[in-house]
Amino acid sequence: MKQETIEKLKKLPVTHSAMAHAFSYAISSGLLAIIILTLWIMDIPFQNKLPIIILPVIALDFLLINKWHKIAKKETAAEK
DSSP, rough: OOOOHHHHHHSOOOOHHHHHHHHHHHHHHHHHHHHHHHHHHHTTTOOHHHHHHHHEEEEHHHHHHHHHHHHHHHHHHHHH
């Protein structure tokens, strides 16, 4: 990325809520990709088990969002 583009992105107002969602989605989608790739490489049939794989990852996603929302509320309360 160009340095000027990075500087423009740094100036955009980003809420703690948006950051919490972005981080949690990145972690959960990365975890899901690792699980599915591992099953595929090990030649384990996983197509009929996708709901069993995806539901815990979605639950983890919501837990992370909730945790980061609490942290963000504490940080914004401390800033005020």
